[in-house]
Amino acid sequence: MSQFDAALMWFRRDLRSEDNAALFAALKDSRRVYCVFVYDTEILDALPTRKDRRVEFIWQSVTELGHALEKAGGQLITLHGAARKEIPRLAATLGVQAVYANHDYEPAALERDRAVALALKDSGIAFLTRKDQVIFEKDEVLTLGGTPFSVFTPYKNAWLKKMEPFFVKAYPVESFAAHLAKAPAHQSMLTLSDIGFEPANLQALGISGGAAAGKKLLDDFLPRMVRYRDSRDFPAKKGPSYLSVHLRFGTVSIRALARAAWPGVGGQSGEGPATWLSELVWRDFYFMILHHHPHVVSRAFKPAYDAIQWPNDESLFAAWRDGRTGYPIVDAAMRQLNQTGYMHNRLRMIAASFLVKDLHVDWRWGEKYFADQLNDFDLAANNGGWQWAASTGCDAQPYFRIFNPVSQSERFDAEGAFIRRYVPELAGCDKRRIHSPWTMTPLEQQGAGVIIGKDYPAPVVEHAAARLQALEMFKAVKG
Ligand SMILES: Cc1cc2nc3c(=O)[nH]c(=O)nc-3n(C[C@H](O)[C@H](O)[C@H](O)COP(=O)(O)OP(=O)(O)OC[C@H]3O[C@@H](n4cnc5c(N)ncnc54)[C@H](O)[C@@H]3O)c2cc1C
Structure with missing residues (x-):
């Protein structure tokens, strides 16, 4: 009854x-x-x-x-x-x-x-x-001592240990669909203009809302999952699932995704699926961190880092925001974000690290900008990602490990294909120089059809010097 x-x-x-x-x-x-x-x-x-x-x-x-x-x-x-x-x-x-x-x-x-x-x-x-929204929430995955985890790997191990088919079972809504009721007075659904908005550029970007579009993306990803571990870090490749915006608005079920990548219920096995499942665990992890540590919304997970004196140079921030830092991989990343509302995960890490460790701008400025721009903006994941990159968070990358934007670019966009897509000024550069175009001689610049400082900016900071300065800033508060 x-x-x-x-x-x-x-x-x-x-x-x-x-x-x-x-x-x-x-x-x-x-x-x-x-x-x-x-x-x-x-x-x-x-x-x-x-x-x-x-x-x-x-x-x-x-x-x-x-x-x-x-x-x-x-x-x-x-x-x-x-x-x-x-x-x-x-x-x-x-x-x-x-x-x-x-x-x-x-x-x-x-x-x-x-x-x-x-x-x-x-x-x-x-x-x-x-x-x-998640597989495990709040207090469902705890340490043996009954406290929340603050480091990812042991959390993931405990998460995997706790997994059972029950947690990924679909809720059979259709069995009770007969209980759905119509509203007493007929109401038509509101249109976009009824709520005071206009279409953005979703259609041009090939992005569609709704569960059918979410399913289509998942179906497209399933045969690629086996290659995920090897392809996920290269922004020019179709490596990841692009499902984040659907996860954000619940047009896909997290249980359906976990089922596809967890062998315990017949999901795919191997390193590709295991790596992808691990990303879904990161998602749970950051929701759990937000639940237990709501102070992260405005402050560093590790309080000592709240004492850092960020120079916050507005013109450097504007250069980063607009994709004109003179570091091609950072600029390509920011232009991808501005044009599409998406940024590849590897690039989120590079762009975030660059803002904080090279430009010495407070991570919260970058976090806010991403929040305004990302289609998949999610407070827990965005905050977690920024605090990770800024070394202020739980499970942070240690402050002394600072991404080099040139070697990251050489490693993850070796041919410069992604840079060429979003920074067309550099399309004529060869694959050796496209990562650091300021190293081209005037003659080489002419040959590549780009004059540094005129057609494309010279680097706004020098990485090696900026890195040392960042180390000093962090050391000063670490004592
Ligand atoms: C600075 C920074 C900010 C970020 N901001 C957000 C954000 O606002 N919203 C968001 O969903 N993700 C965020 N991420 C995590 C990650 O970059 C995106 O989830 C991913 O790029 C989305 O693309 P995808 O769906 O193709 O991912 P896939 O690689 O296919 O991963 C599958 C899903 O796993 C989850 N996931 C993957 N990586 C992470 C991660 N590191 N943390 C938490 N969940 C993850 C996402 O839900 C993603 O859709 C951020 C990462 C960084 C470094």
């Missing part, structure tokens, strides 16, 4: 109708389930532009979700307003006894959820949440 006569499923970062933990629970527990998505003005109004790739992606995904729910006999109510007010109001209007949602781990979302839960409680409505 159903526990509730009517419930409301509130979709947020889980924009799919299949294998959705909270939707499954709502349908199983209730006779009638209404569904809602709120375009939250508290988030949208703060965005600097009305042409945001993420908003377009969300809108496409919500629209597709609405069609899927309709096909299954339900309906998606879409609202534009402050979720903390809209959800309690809608729940009361519909007369539901419970609102279901999946866990969020970001401090602002948690604060919103607390406000919603409180308002619902005042009306005698339960707020029930489920784990959906």
